[in-house]
Amino acid sequence: MTSRETQPSGEDDLIARYFKPLATDPGALGLVDDAAILKAQGEDIVVTTDAVVAGVHFLPDDPPDTVARKALRVNLSDLAAKGATPAGFVLTLALPRADESWLAAFAHGLGEDAADYGCPLLGGDTVSTSGPLMISITAFGRVPAGTMVHRSGARPGDCVMVTGTIGDAALGLDFLKGGAVAAALADDVSSREVLVGRYRVPQPRNALALGMRDHASAAMDVSDGLAGDLAKLCAASGVSAVIDAPRVPTSTVAAALLARGVTGIEALVSGGDDYEVLCTVADAHCERLAEAARSAGVALTAIGRIVAASGAPRFLDAQGRVIALARLSYSHF
Amino acid sequence: MTSRETQPSGEDDLIARYFKPLATDPGALGLVDDAAILKAQGEDIVVTTDAVVAGVHFLPDDPPDTVARKALRVNLSDLAAKGATPAGFVLTLALPRADESWLAAFAHGLGEDAADYGCPLLGGDTVSTSGPLMISITAFGRVPAGTMVHRSGARPGDCVMVTGTIGDAALGLDFLKGGAVAAALADDVSSREVLVGRYRVPQPRNALALGMRDHASAAMDVSDGLAGDLAKLCAASGVSAVIDAPRVPTSTVAAALLARGVTGIEALVSGGDDYEVLCTVADAHCERLAEAARSAGVALTAIGRIVAASGAPRFLDAQGRVIALARLSYSHF
Numbered sequence: 249m250t251s252r253e254t255q256p257s258g259e260d261d262l263i264a265r266y267f268k269p270l271a272t273d274p275g276a277l278g279l280v281d282d283a284a285i286l287k288a289q290g291e292d293i294v295v296t297t298d299a300v301v302a303g304v305h306f307l308p309d310d311p312p313d314t315v316a317r318k319a320l321r322v323n324l325s326d327l328a329a330k331g332a333t334p335a336g337f338v339l340t341l342a343l344p345r346a347d348e349s350w351l352a353a354f355a356h357g358l359g360e361d362a363a364d365y366g367c368p369l370l371g372g373d374t375v376s377t378s379g380p381l382m383i384s385i386t387a388f389g390r391v392p393a394g395t396m397v398h399r400s401g402a403r404p405g406d407c408v409m410v411t412g413t414i415g416d417a418a419l420g421l422d423f424l425k426g427g428a429v430a431a432a433l434a435d436d437v438s439s440r441e442v443l444v445g446r447y448r449v450p451q452p453r454n455a456l457a458l459g460m461r462d463h464a465s466a467a468m469d470v471s472d473g474l475a476g477d478l479a480k481l482c483a484a485s486g487v488s489a490v491i492d493a494p495r496v497p498t499s500t501v502a503a504a505l506l507a508r509g510v511t512g513i514e515a516l517v518s519g520g521d522d523y524e525v526l527c528t529v530a531d532a533h534c535e536r537l538a539e540a541a542r543s544a545g546v547a548l549t550a551i552g553r554i555v556a557a558s559g560a561p562r563f564l565d566a567q568g569r570v571i572a573l574a575r576l577s578y579s580h581f
Numbered sequence: 582m583t584s585r586e587t588q589p590s591g592e593d594d595l596i597a598r599y600f601k602p603l604a605t606d607p608g609a610l611g612l613v614d615d616a617a618i619l620k621a622q623g624e625d626i627v628v629t630t631d632a633v634v635a636g637v638h639f640l641p642d643d644p645p646d647t648v649a650r651k652a653l654r655v656n657l658s659d660l661a662a663k664g665a666t667p668a669g670f671v672l673t674l675a676l677p678r679a680d681e682s683w684l685a686a687f688a689h690g691l692g693e694d695a696a697d698y699g700c701p702l703l704g705g706d707t708v709s710t711s712g713p714l715m716i717s718i719t720a721f722g723r724v725p726a727g728t729m730v731h732r733s734g735a736r737p738g739d740c741v742m743v744t745g746t747i748g749d750a751a752l753g754l755d756f757l758k759g760g761a762v763a764a765a766l767a768d769d770v771s772s773r774e775v776l777v778g779r780y781r782v783p784q785p786r787n788a789l790a791l792g793m794r795d796h797a798s799a800a801m802d803v804s805d806g807l808a809g810d811l812a813k814l815c816a817a818s819g820v821s822a823v824i825d826a827p828r829v830p831t832s833t834v835a836a837a838l839l840a841r842g843v844t845g846i847e848a849l850v851s852g853g854d855d856y857e858v859l860c861t862v863a864d865a866h867c868e869r870l871a872e873a874a875r876s877a878g879v880a881l882t883a884i885g886r887i888v889a890a891s892g893a894p895r896f897l898d899a900q901g902r903v904i905a906l907a908r909l910s911y912s913h914f
Contacts, residue, residue, distance in 0.1 A: 277731065280733070280817050281663075281733070282659045282662060282802065283629040283659055283660070283663045284627070284628045284629075285625050285627060286621075287626075287726070288621030288623075288624075288625075289623075290621075290622075292619065292620060292621075294616045294618060295671060295704060295721075296615060296616040297671040297704060297705055297719065299675065299706050299708045300708075301675065301708050301710050303711065304709055304710070326615045326616055332616070338630040338719055340630055340632045340673070340717040342715055342717075344712075371630060373631050373632050373717070375633075375634050375638070376634065377713060377715060378712055378713055379711055379712005379715075382675055382715065384632070384673040384717040386628075388628075396618055398610065399613065399614045400610075468615050
């Protein structure tokens with residue numbers, strides 16, 4: 249961990265004080281060297297990198313604790329989808345200013361998640377910026393050689409499955425931005441807390457990583473909207489998909505908002521920030537993956553089929569009619 | 582490589598067009614997956630991360646080609662000091678706006694350096710920012726297990742050595758900022774090109790990485806000023822050092838500016854952005870490391886000794902008097 253003297257030296261001390269306790273892996277060398285050491289005993293190292301920017305991927309007044317968790321979890325979610333066991337991460341923190349209470353809360357949230365997910369801080373860099381706060385994390389996972397789950401393995405006939413529930417985070421963001429959800433849930437504190445929590449703190453499905461590795465033909469995490477991400481998976485695999493929209497899993501809160509007409513299925517399947525795992529599974533593996541999900545305590549729902557076709561996946565309504573999706577993915581702008 | 586839909590989709594295409602050709606390693610999966618695969622056949626993976634921000638680590642009007650090279654080379658320089666062979670890198674690009682000509686030039690410079698240093702692009706993330714351009718790179722290297730060169734291995738009696746020349750980049754930045762160097766070199770285009778080139782495009786000493794691994798007791802790259810970085814190395818090793826300031830290697834241009842009184846030795850040894858390798862070497866290894874440096878075509882100069890003491894290293898002048906250093910490192914502010 250180096251600050252490259254871009255901060256007043258007092259901040260060097262702050263960073264050391266708050267981040268050094270997170271560097272629990274011997275390879276982190278206590279954050280006092282220029283580099284970290286990642287041991288690999290014959291496994292492949294899976295590398296993923298995702299950045300979050302204030303005002304784009306989180307709101308500037310989100311609690312620092314949740315900002316830290318989201319920054320790490322969007323990367324943990326990639327590792328989960330790839331079937332990898334977390335091994336550690338490096339952090340680039342671009343700070344508009346030094347603020348000890350902010351840093352303390354940020355490091356606390358980051359440290360708890362690093363411990364809970366077995367993904368220790370290995371190193372990093374802190375720089376000053378005149379712009380918005382930005383956190384870039386590169387996370388590492390391990391898989392036995394050659395076993396990473398790719399996007400490109402979906403085959404016609406495979407079942408399309410997704411973990412958890414879809415659309416809650418987009419509804420949470422709508423609430424935070426004062427949209428229709430805010431009006432609809434004006435008197436419903438517990439429902440909005442559910443949705444805002446889903447936006448601020450993703451629940452990466454690392455408990456199901458082994459199941460993905462053993463049973464999925466292709467997988468990715470859903471970060472930009474189920475419809476758009478499924479389109480990417482299909483494009484990488486050279487296939488298309490047909491999805492039964494009513495089978496897309498929704499939370500109780502989202503289902504109630506759907507029933508009231510506050511939101512529509514289109515908004516849910518094109519909303520962002522779900523951080524669920526989308527996967528395709530050959531029939532012979534479906535029941536075993538479902539069993540693995542039950543053991544892991546992760547909801548897993550079959551929502552459709554991969555088909556031998558090109559073009560964007562089709563979402564069908566309860567009457568089997570194609571739902572016209574004006575957009576496939578959430579745009580952060 | 583994912584853009585997470587934070588850019589207009591046209592920019593996705595731009596990014597794919599310009600960065601995909603850099604993803605020459607099979608582990609990059611053509612940048613179409615969520616993660617990259619880093620193979621490790623029993624070696625340790627050395628991980629380093631350094632970010633550069635417009636207005637802090639480079640000037641906003643620096644050519645995009647040199648910005649790209651600097652962003653990668655500050656990381657390659659860490660790998661060189663650690664004795665590691667480059668294996669690849671991931672890139673986070675925080676862009677204030679889409680600009681095809683800028684991206685094209687940036688990707689061109691990055692691609693040339695990636696090829697020249699054998700360090701292919703493995704993946705990345707592109708995000709929008711309302712703030713300054715920022716590039717965060719995490720680079721990977723390989724070393725035989727247990728052979729990474731640490732900061733903490735310096736022992737009393739070791740020779741202190743440094744590659745290349747010190748202070749040129751700080752003089753180049755002074756020129757670009759219109760300081761004393763600009764006035765002194767108003768009519769000397771070739772000299773200022775040397776200095777500005779050293780600021781904009783570091784020359785990482787990867788050719789000497791094997792030599793470091795075989796012979797250095799400790800090493801780090803000089804990014805924040807020789808004096809400050811030597812102080813960090815000494816602190817990590819629990820030692821101090823005595824440096825003969827007149828032996829600190831300077832370029833012809835820097836030596837001329839020193840002789841004219843335009844700059845002083847203090848500015849050179851506390852200036853930043855050298856990206857040379859600072860190392861300590863037991864006497865028994867000095868001649869072999871010198872020979873390795875000659876073979877690699879890298880200048881290597883002995884500048885002092887490690888001593889059994891604590892506190893900041895002392896820099897002595899030609900008369901053996903301690904030079905008072907008001908600061909040890911360059912502050913980017």
